[in-house]
Amino acid sequence: MNVLILGIGNILLRDEGIGVRAIEELECRYTFPPEVELVDGGTCGLELRDAIGRRDLLLLIDAMRNGGPPGTAYRLDGDEVPAHFHTRISPHQLGISDLLATLTLTDSLPARIVLFGVEPGDISTGLGLSQEVETGMEKVLQAVYEELKSCGLQPEAIPADEAFRLGFWSTRQNGKEAVP
Amino acid sequence: MAKRIVVDPVTRIEGHLRIDCEVDGGKVTKAWSSGQMWRGIEVILQGRDPREAWLFTQRICGVCTTVHAIASVRAVENALGMEVPVNAQFIRNLIIGGHGVHDHMVHFYHLCALDWVDIVSALKADPRETAKLGQSLSSWKGNSHQDIKDAQERLKSFVASGQLGPFGSGYWGHSAMKLSPEVNMLAVTHYLQALYYQRKINQMVAILGSKTPHIQNLAVGGVANPINLDSSVTLNMEKLYHIKTLIEEVDEFVKTAMLSDVAAVGAFYADWTGYGAGVTNYLSVPDMPMDSKGTEFELPGGYIPNGDIGKFTPIKSYQDEFFEKNVRESIKHSWYDGDWTRHPYEEETVPNYTDFQDDGKYSWVKSPTFQDQPAQVGPLANVLAMYVAGHGPTKKYVDQTLKTVSSIAKTEVGIPALHSTIGRIAARVVRCAVLNDTMLNQWQALVNNIDSGDTSIYNKPEFPKGEQRGFGYHEAPRGVLSHWVVIEDGKIKNYQCVVPSTWNAGPRNGDDAPGPYEASLVGNPVADPEKPLEVLRTVHSFDPCLACAIHMVDKENEEIVRVKVL
Incomplete structure (x- = not known):
C-alpha cells in the first residue's frame, strides 16, 4: 500500500497554513512506515501531480471553510472530496480541483x-496558528494517526525527550527556540 | 450607452485581481485593474536574519515559489557585495530554467489556450484529418492518428463523466472561437501530452532543489548541493546525466509541438495582432549569470521605451545603477496612506482602504514606474530585448515562428505584430524554447567547471555592523521580479518585493497614466458583454498570477455569473 499525507496552505497567512503545519508536527512526532510519505505542498497546484499520482491512499490536510466555529475539524471521504473542491470551500480548491x-x-x-x-x-x-486552530489541528493529527492505524500502517511515536521536536515554522511562531 | 462589466477573480493564494471595463459600441473604452497582491512581507521579515528571508519569500505565492527564493538571496548577496561560486550560479540557473519552462508550458496549454481552443468543437474532429494537419505543421512524434484518436477518446470519456474540472465553464461555442474542429483537437492532444512533459521538467527542479514545491537547496552565498563525483549521495555524474535526459525529453516537445501550436493559433487569430498592445515601454533584466560577480549573462535584458527597439538600453550587471536608480512605486491610486512616489528602499506600507473610487484609490497594488513611466514586463519585454541585443536562439525562434505564422496566414507577419495580445502569447512560447537551449548550455557549463576540478558551491556571508542596502533581480516567467532589502546590524530593517504582476496589473500612476493591463484592454472588441471572452484573452495573455476562479458581476442586472479562469 502506497500512502501520501499531503498538507497544503500558505504559512504566511496564519491559520491558512494549517496543512503545512500539520505535516511538520507529524514529522516531528512520529516515525512512519516506508509505505507512507509526507509532503508539505505549500500553496502549489499542478506541481504536486507527481507526488499525488497513482497513490493507493491520499490523506489531504487543508484549511476548510464550512461555516463552523474556528478550529472545527472536518473529515471527508471518497466521492465527497472532489465534490467539496467543486463547491469551493477551501482556499486551495482551485489549484486542487x-x-x-x-x-x-x-x-x-x-x-x-x-x-x-x-x-x-x-x-x-x-x-503561527490561532489557539482554536492549534486545538483543531491536534484533532486532525489524531485522526490521521487513526486512519493509518486502520490501514495497518501505524506510526511509531518519537520519545518526547529526543531532540528533533519543533518544526521550522512552529519554532518561529511560538517564540520558542528549537531543541538543538 | 456605456455598459460596465466587472471581471472579479477571487483567490487568496496569489492575490485578487478585479478588472472593470466600460464597453461602448462593442469595444472597451476604459479599464481599471484592481488587485491585492502580497504587500505585507516586510511585516514578517523585519528583524529577521537576512540569510533565511528566502525561505519566507518563496511562500508568498503558490505559482512563483522558486523565483522569490532566487531574488531574495540575490538581494542579500548584493547588499553584502558578495560573489557566488560559478557552480552555484549554474545550479541556480538550471533550477530557474526548469521552473520557467514548467511555468510557460502550464500557462500556454493549461491556463491560456482554452481562451482560444474550443474543447467541445474538438470532440467533432476527424482524428485522421487532425493527424494529417499536425504532421504538416511539425515533425512532432506525438501527432500520429493513434495519438489523436486516444486523446479524443480520453476527452470524450472525461466530458461524459460530468466532472469537467478545468473545462467546466469555458466559453464553448462563443462566436470569437474560430478554430476548426481539427485544429482544436490537435491543441487538445498536445494539452494532454504537455501534462507529461511539465512533470518531467519539474522532476529536474526537484533533483537540484531537493524538494518541490518550495526548493530547499539555496543559501545566501551559494547553494547546498555538495558536488562529489565519487559519492552516491551528492551531485554526481549519474544525477547530472539524469537531469540532462529530462531536459532533452522536454526540449523536443517544446521545439516541435509547442512552437508550431502557437504559430497555428497566431495565424488563425491574426486579427488579434491588432489588439492589446497597451503600454509599450518594455522592461526586462538579464539573467543566467555566468560569472561569480553577476556581470556576464547568457540571456540579455534591458529597457525599450515606446516600443522603439532602436532606443534599447541594456542592463548590464547586478550592480547596474540604471536599474537600481530608476524604479519607483506610486500609491496615488492605491489603498495606502498618502500620495507619494518613492524608491523601494524608502517605501512604507500603511493601508488606507477607501472603497473603489474610479478616479481615486481603487487597488491594493502599487503602481511601479521605470524612468517615471509605466512599463510592461514579461516574456514579450524580454524577447524583444534579447532580439535587439542579438541573442542567437531568440532570433532563431522568433524568426521561425513568424515565418510559420506568415505561411499559414498567407500574409507577411513581422516583429510589429508582437506588440499585441497574441504577440505576448507567442513571446512566451519563444522564451520557453530559449530556456531549453539555455538549460543545455548551463548543464554543459556546470559539467565543464566540475571537470576542471572546481567543486566550490558556497561563500560564507559576513554581516558588518551598520546599514547595507541591496537589490536582487530575476527575469521570472511573468517578468522582472526585484527584491529590495535594507539590513541593519545583521537584521532585516526593510524589505520590498516589486513583483511582475505589480508592473503589469498596477493601477494608474502618480501622473494618472494607466498601467499595462488597463491600457491593453482599451479598444478590445467585446461581442457579448455577458461573455467577455475577449477581455479574458488580453488579461490572460499577461499570465496574471492567478490560479483561480472568477466572479462575473453584471451591475445592471445585479446578476452574478461565475466564470472559471482556465
Missing part, C-alpha cells in the same frame, strides 16, 4: 482520498 481533474484525465487519481480540514479563524498576514 484542477489537479484532481488532470489526474483523472491521465488515469492517475489516487484510489482513495480522505480530506481533513480545519475551519480557519485568523487569516491575516503573519506566522
